[in-house]
Amino acid sequence: MSETAQEMTGAEALVGTLADNGVTACFANPGTSEMHLVTALDREPRIRSVLCLFEGVATGAADGYARATGTPAMTLLHLGAGYMNGGANIHNARRAHTPMINVIGDHATYHTKYDAPLTSDIMGLAAPNSIWIKSVDKVSNAGKLASEAYAASFGPAPGPVSLILPADSAWEPGGSRGPKVTPPSLRAPDSNALDAAADALKAAEKPAVIVNGTALMGEGLVAASKLKAAGVRVLTDTFYPVQERGAGRFMPDRMQYFAEAAISDLEGSDLMVMAGTQTPAAFFAYPGKPSLLVPEGCKAMSVGSYEIDSAAALAALAEAIGASEAAPAMPLSLPDKPSGELDAFKVGMAIARHLPEGAIVSDDGVSNGLMTYIPTATARPHRWMMLTGGAIGQGFPLAVGAAIGSDKPVLCLSGDGAGMYTNQALWTMAREGLNVVNVVFVNHSYRILQIELHRTGAGNPGPAARSMLNLDGPEIDWVDLARSLGVEGHSAHTGEEMDAALERAFAEGGPHLIAAHVPG
C-alpha cells in the first residue's frame, strides 16, 4: 500500500484507518463503484475480506462478528440498493446495539447530478437505521471520517454507522490515515438512579430486575445471581444479543414472548427495575391487550438503558442491598439420547448432548427455538445469540460472522421460513470452511404466523390465507439446497438420527446442515 499522503487513495486511507483501529473483517458484496475499495482491501492483510452473495448475509455476518468479538466489522455495500438488501439485518443489529461499520459506495460526486440508473438517496435510506452517518465529501477526509465512524459505532449505546464513499473520493490520491481512537466504553450507571433503585428494592415485597447487555456475561451474571439469592427476581429481555449460559453459569429467567403470558408471569411483582434495557413492550399489539409488559400496581423504574454498563449496575445494586452470596449456578446435566419420531424438544435434547464447550449459538429458530433453549440450560458452557429485531433471516448470516470472529464451533438454529431469506449464507460457510452446524426446523410453514393469526383475532383463515402461511407446496428440500451451495446436508426424522447427525457434524468440523423434520 502506498504509505505517503500524496500517493494514498481515499479507499486506501479508509481501509488502512479501520485496520489501524483493529477492524479485522470485511463482509462484502461489491459493485463497480467499489472497485478501488476492493483493491485497497487486497493490499491490507490485516482485514479478511469475505464475499457474500447477498448483502443481508454481509450485514448479518458483521453483527455476528461483533457479538462474538466485541469489536465492529466493516461491510462493503453497493449504493442505496445494496444498502437496502442489507437493511433488515442492519435493523436487527440496531436493535441488538451491535457496533458495525457499513461502508456504502456511491457514484462519484460529480456524477450524481446526471441521475444514472443506480443513483439513489443513500443518506435518506440509511439514516433511520444508522446511529451515525456521513459521506466522504473529499478524499482528504477519508481517513479522518473512518476514525470517526469507528468511534461512533460504540455509541453511547453501540450500533450500526454508515460511511458513504463516493467513487471519486475512493480513487483520487490525497488520502491520509485517520487517528487510532480509543472507543468509548459503556457509561457507568448514574449513582442517583442506583440509590433510588436500591431503596426501592429494599422496600419492595416482590421485586424484579429486567436486564440486558453486559449483565448477561461474566461478572454481570455473578452480580445477577447475588440479587437472586437476596430475593430479587432477575429476568432477561425476551430477546437479547448474547448471553453466557450452561453449566457453571447463573441463569436468569426470561421474559415471555406472548404479552398475556409475560404479564401473568410477572403478576404480583410490585417493582420492576430496568438495567441495560428499556421498559418491556409486547412484540406486537393485539386487540384489547396491553402494550407495556408491566402488571397493574407494579412500579417501573430504570437505572439506565442500552448505553450503560448493566453488569456494573447489578454489582452496585447487589452491594447496596447487601447481597453478597451468589445463587447456585447451573449444574452440568445432559439429557438422555432422544428416540422415536422427531419433535422440537428432541432436537433440543440432542443439541444439549452434543453442543461443544465454548460453542456459540445463533438462534433464529422462531417458534421452535424455545424447545432448544430449555434443555441447553444445563449443557456445556456456551454463548447464545438471539434475534433482537424481529426481522427473520438472521440466523445463517449471524453464524457466518460468529465463526469468522472466533475460533469457536457455531450452532445455527433456523426456521425453514426464516432460513429462506438468506440461504446464500450457506455458500459463504462452504467457501470459508466455517465450523458451523446448521439445524433447520423443517415444518413447511410459517408456524409462528399460524399461531399469531388466531391471537390477533383476524378470523378463520380460508384457503388463500392458509396458503400465505404454509410452505408445503412444493416442500423445500433443504439437504439438496445445502449441497447445491457446497454444504453437506443431512436429514433427521427421528431422535436417533438427529443425535447421530449432530454428533458427526460437530466431530467432523466444517459446515453442515441438518434438516430436522418436526411437526408443523
Next chain:
Amino acid sequence: MSETAQEMTGAEALVGTLADNGVTACFANPGTSEMHLVTALDREPRIRSVLCLFEGVATGAADGYARATGTPAMTLLHLGAGYMNGGANIHNARRAHTPMINVIGDHATYHTKYDAPLTSDIMGLAAPNSIWIKSVDKVSNAGKLASEAYAASFGPAPGPVSLILPADSAWEPGGSRGPKVTPPSLRAPDSNALDAAADALKAAEKPAVIVNGTALMGEGLVAASKLKAAGVRVLTDTFYPVQERGAGRFMPDRMQYFAEAAISDLEGSDLMVMAGTQTPAAFFAYPGKPSLLVPEGCKAMSVGSYEIDSAAALAALAEAIGASEAAPAMPLSLPDKPSGELDAFKVGMAIARHLPEGAIVSDDGVSNGLMTYIPTATARPHRWMMLTGGAIGQGFPLAVGAAIGSDKPVLCLSGDGAGMYTNQALWTMAREGLNVVNVVFVNHSYRILQIELHRTGAGNPGPAARSMLNLDGPEIDWVDLARSLGVEGHSAHTGEEMDAALERAFAEGGPHLIAAHVPG
C-alpha cells in the same frame, strides 16, 4: 366480505378498494401485523394472493406484473424490515417508472411509542423510493387512501407508491371503500417543445432521437420507423422497461453500455432529441471519462421525459418533418441449431430458435445478456424487459410477475451472481405452476465486475480482490438448487444440449431452469 361501512375493517376497505380499481394480484410476505390483511385478501376473490419467501421476490414480481399488464399490483410487506428486503427491486421499479402499490403493515398506532423490536421509521425508509407515501392514520381513511395510492402510482410519471397500514387501522371496524378512480394517462407532449424539436431535426445533418416508454411499443415503433426512414437515427436507452421486438417490428438501435463506446457510436451526430427519457448518462463514472453521453458539438434537447406519451411525441415529430414512410420491419429469421462447446452467443441462437410467439423475456443476464439480445432481433415477435435500475437480482422475480400477469410463456435470463440474490423466486414459480423457462448463465463469477475492475483503473487484482469477483469456490449447482425449490433443472454444456433443453422446456410448460455453462 362485510359490505356495510359499520362492519368493514380497514384491511377489508383497503383490499376491496384496490380490487374495485382493478388490482388483481398481491405479492405477499406477511407477518403478524398483517394478519387482518391476509384474511381480508382471503375474502377477496378478485385478487390472487401469491406467497413469496423473500420480499425482494414480491416487489420484483409486482414490477413484472405491471410491465406485462400496464396496471399496478399490490405487495404486502412486513414493517420497515420487510420494506427494505423488497427495497432493491422497488428501486428498480422506480427507475422503470412502473406503477406499484406497496402496502406496508405497521404496529398499531398506539403501540409505536413503546419501541417494540420491529419498530422502525417506515416513512423515512420508504420515502426516497416512493413517488407517493401515506399512512392510514385512522380506519375511516383506509379506503380513501387506497384509491389515492392507486391513482398516485400512475404518476405524472408512474412509479412505486407506499401505503402504510397500522395494525389498528387494519383491524378496527369503521372502514369504507374508496372511490373507483380513473388513472391519469401519460401527458401529451408539449407542442412548443415538439415544434422546436421538429425544426431542429429538419435543420440537423445527422440527428438522433433517444427514446423510452410508449415509443417502444406498437404505434410508437411505427412512428420511430418513419423517423428512421426519413434519416433520423432512433436509439433506445441502454436499459428500458419493456420493448416489443422480433419479426414484424421495427427495431431501433440501442445506446451502448460502456460510456466510451456510447460516445463513439454517436460521434458525428449533431442533434440528440430525448423523448420519454432524460439525457443519457454513463452507468458509472470512470476516472477521466465523461458522465454525459452526448458527443462534443452535439446539441441535446428534449420533448419530454418519463411523464410523457413518447409514442405520441414520435408520431407528431414524424408528421412535422413529413416522414410518412415506415422503415422496414425485422424479418423472421431463425439461426441454425448451435453446436459444440457452449458460449453465450450459442445460448442466444438456441433461444432465438425456440422463443415462442408472444413470449415475454425478463433479462437480468448482465454481461451475457447482449449475446442473447442480438440473435433474437429476428425471432418470433416477443416483448423484452430489462433491468433499468442496476440492482441485479431482478430477473427471477420479474418473470414471476410477468407470468402471473399474462398468459404468455416467459423466458428469464439471469447471471449466476444475479440469480443468487433472489433464488427464492424459483419456489414461487413451482408453487404457482408458472410457465417460466429460466436460463442461468453459469460462469462462476461476477464477470461484469472483472471487466469493470480494469475500466475503473483500480489496479491489478491480487488474490483477495480476485476472490471478491469469483464464485468458483464452491461452484453452485444450479440444477440441484432449482430441484430443491421444486423446479426441474437441466444442465447444458454444448449448443446441442442447450437447444434440446430449451425446446423441451417450452414444449412441456411449467417452470424449468437450464444451467447454461458458458466461459467465465
